Amino acid sequence: xxxxxxxxxxxxxxxxxxxxxxxxxxxxxxxxxxxxxxxxxxxxxxxxxxxxxxxxxxxxxxxxxxxxxxxxxxxxxxxxxxxxxxxxxxxxxxxxxxxxxxxxxxxxxxxxxxxxxxxxxxxxxxxxxxxxxxxxxxxxxxxxxxxxxxxxxxxxxxxxxxxxxxxxxxxxxxxxxxxxxxxxxxxxxxxxxxxxxxxxxxxxxxxxxxxxxxxxxxxxxxxxxxxxxxxxxxxxxxxxxxxxxxxxxxxxxxxxxxxxxxxxxxxxxxxxxxxxxxxxxxxxxxxxxxxxxxxxxxxxxxxxxxxxxxxxxxxxxxxxxxxxxxxxxxxxxxxxxxxxxxxxxxxxxxxxxxxxxxxxxxxxxxxxxxxxxxxxxxxxxxxxxxxxxxxxxxxxxxxxxxxxxxxxxxxxxxxxxxxxxxxxxxxxxxxxxxxxxxxxxxxxxxxxxxxxxxxxxxxxxxxxxxxxxxxxxxxxxxxxxxxxxxxxxxxxxxxxxxxxxxxxxxxxxxxxxxxxxxxxxxxxxxxxxxxxxxxxxxxxxxxxxxxxxxxxxxxxxxxxxxxxxxxxxxxxxxxxxxxxxxxxxxxxxxxxxxxxxxxxxxxxxxxxxxxxxxxxxxxxxxxxxxxxxxxxxxxxxxxxxxxx
Numbered sequence: 001x002x003x004x005x006x007x008x009x010x011x012x013x014x015x016x017x018x019x020x021x022x023x024x025x026x027x028x029x030x031x032x033x034x035x036x037x038x039x040x041x042x043x044x045x046x047x048x049x050x051x052x053x054x055x056x057x058x059x060x061x062x063x064x065x066x067x068x069x070x071x072x073x074x075x076x077x078x079x080x081x082x083x084x085x086x087x088x089x090x091x092x093x094x095x096x097x098x099x100x101x102x103x104x105x106x107x108x109x110x111x112x113x114x115x116x117x118x119x120x121x122x123x124x125x126x127x128x129x130x131x132x133x134x135x136x137x138x139x140x141x142x143x144x145x146x147x148x149x150x151x152x153x154x155x156x157x158x159x160x161x162x163x164x165x166x167x168x169x170x171x172x173x174x175x176x177x178x179x180x181x182x183x184x185x186x187x188x189x190x191x192x193x194x195x196x197x198x199x200x201x202x203x204x205x206x207x208x209x210x211x212x213x214x215x216x217x218x219x220x221x222x223x224x225x226x227x228x229x230x231x232x233x234x235x236x237x238x239x240x241x242x243x244x245x246x247x248x249x250x251x252x253x254x255x256x257x258x259x260x261x262x263x264x265x266x267x268x269x270x271x272x273x274x275x276x277x278x279x280x281x282x283x284x285x286x287x288x289x290x291x292x293x294x295x296x297x298x299x300x301x302x303x304x305x306x307x308x309x310x311x312x313x314x315x316x317x318x319x320x321x322x323x324x325x326x327x328x329x330x331x332x333x334x335x336x337x338x339x340x341x342x343x344x345x346x347x348x349x350x351x352x353x354x355x356x357x358x359x360x361x362x363x364x365x366x367x368x369x370x371x372x373x374x375x376x377x378x379x380x381x382x383x384x385x386x387x388x389x390x391x392x393x394x395x396x397x398x399x400x401x402x403x404x405x406x407x408x409x410x411x412x413x414x415x416x417x418x419x420x421x422x423x424x425x426x427x428x429x430x431x432x433x434x435x436x437x438x439x440x441x442x443x444x445x446x447x448x449x450x451x452x453x454x455x456x457x458x459x460x461x462x463x464x465x466x467x468x469x470x471x472x473x474x475x476x477x478x479x480x481x482x483x484x485x486x487x488x489x490x491x492x493x494x495x496x497x498x499x500x501x502x503x504x505x506x507x508x509x510x511x512x513x514x515x516x517x518x519x520x521x522x523x524x525x526x527x528x529x530x531x532x533x534x535x536x537x538x539x540x541x542x543x544x545x546x547x548x549x550x551x552x553x554x555x556x557x558x559x560x561x562x563x564x565x566x567x568x569x570x571x572x573x574x575x576x577x578x579x580x581x582x583x584x585x586x587x588x589x590x591x592x593x594x595x596x597x598x599x600x601x602x603x604x605x606x607x608x609x610x611x612x613x614x615x616x617x618x619x620x621x622x623x624x625x626x627x628x629x630x631x632x633x634x635x636x637x638x639x640x641x642x643x644x
Contacts, residue, residue: 002164005161005165008161012104012108012157013103013107015107015111016106016110016111017103017107020114023077023078023081023110027077032078032128035074035078036070036078036081039066039067039069039078039079040070040086042063043066043067044090063086064150064185064188065188067082067083067113068147068188068189068192068193069192071146072120075117075127075128076118076121079113079114080114083113084107087107087109088102104161108154108158109157112153112157115153116146116147116153117146120143123145124138124139124142129200139193146189151181155178156178159177159178168276168281169279247294249294249295250264267378270380271370271373271374272289273421273425274373274377274414274418274421278369278373278413284340285369287339288338288341288370289370291340291342292370293374295346297329298325298328298332298346299324299325299328300325300329302324303325307322323358326346326350326358327359330346347371348362349374350375351375353372353406353411354408372411375410376414379401379410380418380422383398383401386536391537402418402419482620483518483621484518485620486613486620490505490519492521494521495521495522498590500523501591501592502520502528502570502590502592503520503528503591505517505518505519505587506518506531506588507586507617508544508586514532515532515541516532517531527559527565531562539553539557539589540558540575543576543577548577549575549607550573550574551598552572552574552596552598554572555571555573555591558573558575568593569593571593572594572595573589573591574606576588576606578611579614580618583618585621586617588613
């Protein structure tokens with residue numbers, strides 16, 4: 001237990017033990033030393049017929065009726081002894097609680113009953129009813145006071161411990177788990193009073209005629225709470241279905257954005273922990289944030305892939321298109337009848353604290369708190385995750401970025417709170433195997449399929465003269481050409497398809513998990529030769545790892561200082577994976593000194609060529625079964641040297 005909870009528990013135990021000690025001393029010198037044992041026995045017996053309330057992790061029984069009856073007949077001391085005996089048996093023997101928890105569960109109710117019974121007799125102005133008589137009307141208000149105090153103290157002591165342990169507000173715990181139990185306490189008080197009247201009019205054993213009422217009361221409660229629990233279980237099932245549906249939609253969106261499903265699950269865990277840390281306890285707000293964390297990028301469905309997955313900085317026009325995803329996402333989600341405010345969080349999660357964000361330029365606390373939380377945790381997870389154009393940052397470096405943006409982009413209070421609590425947040429586990437399989441299937445389905453032969457033939461009148469040679473490579477490989485021959489010819493023909501552009505064919509070195517340049521062409525070929533890049537690193541490595549295409553990205557993100565060594569410097573690049581089935585056999589990356597050299601038509605032509613070169617390379621590698629590709633080829637051994 002944490003220190004505050006430990007202090008609370010031991011304080012309750014100490015006060016409850018004092019009340020029990022006083023009660024035992026009082027009983028030892030009083031006229032009713034042992035009668036309370038009968039009520040303790042009845043409570044223990046009926047305790048086996050508890051009604052369990054799984055939703056509140058609690059239970060109720062008719063035992064409280066006997067405690068209240070004992071209190072009215074024989075005073076606070078007898079009732080305290082009876083409830084202590086019953087609670088001790090229930091906690092230590094039946095539920096097998098540890099010593100500290102057992103003492104807390106025993107002495108907490110004992111203290112509550114002792115105080116409530118004292119209040120009854122103080123208000124009534126009489127002694128125990130086993131030896132006193134008073135008009136019934138004069139006992140009604142004291143009885144109500146007893147029920148209220150017993151219910152408030154008994155439930156309040158437990159609610160206090162729960163609130164301290166969960167670091168939440170006492171009233172929220174009280175309202176959610178205990179307030180609705182009040183009817184049971186008042187019913188027990190009424191039945192207990194009826195038992196007292198029977199005992200006064202006849203004898204203690206005549207009270208047996210009231211026991212059927214207790215049985216009916218118990219069965220009625222069991223049926224009512226059974227229906228209530230069935231309804232709650234149905235709601236939980238619907239809630240699970242709703243959450244799984246949202247997660248499935250988020251997974252499909254992530255596949256388009258080329259982000260792992262675990263990203264949104266991490267953001268969700270961080271956002272909910274953050275919300276609780278800043279005091280958000282409203283269930284509606286928490287569920288809204290939980291859903292928004294999964295769906296905040298829904299609008300990216302409308303963003304073109306070449307913008308969405310572009311490594312490096314977006315152009316102004318591309319960024320304008322990217323910004324549309326916020327409003328589009330809000331419009332899509334507004335069609336869903338969420339029972340909590342999801343749309344405002346999605347619509348404003350890119351607003352800045354100083355009002356410079358989008359789409360509406362809202363600032364400060366006018367931005368919904370859920371959106372402010374989401375923007376902070378989403379940024380942190382992005383900074384600490386690998387991206388095509390950079391390695392992940394350490395947590396310390398990510399904190400520095402958040403602090404630098406605090407007060408400008410992000411709520412300063414939220415930034416400092418997040419930095420303080422982040423290390424204690426338990427993140428969601430990695431994607432389940434079935435989720436990974438679905439994501440992989442989506443990724444494979446989004447890969448560019450080999451262009452049909454007839455489509456290539458139909459486009460021959462519009463294509464460069466050498467384009468059909470790529471088809472010839474896959475059709476005419478006789479098995480005696482090497483992979484180096486294939487790339488040498490492919491380089492020659494690619495130079496005709498995209499004149500003035502430099503390019504390199506990167507092939508996998510599986511032993512070292514890297515890609516090496518096997519052949520290069522164009523004005524800057526010498527600069528490109530000898531390059532290697534790790535799988536998943538820079539642009540070319542990212543393309544190999546993700547099977548995604550990069551169009552018009554910054555060449556420096558791939559070449560580093562080599563980009564400036566060319567004359568003129570290389571500015572933009574286009575990178576395409578060459579795949580056969582699920583295997584990457586090479587990556588073709590083209591570089592240009594122009595600002596925007598690769599048009600949609602150029603990209604389509606390169607993508608149309610890629611599968612045929614991939615087939616030719618795969619066939620040549622199988623046929624040759626030799627060492628890895630040489631950096632240069634034996635051009636004199638080529639048999640297919642041109643096409644018409």
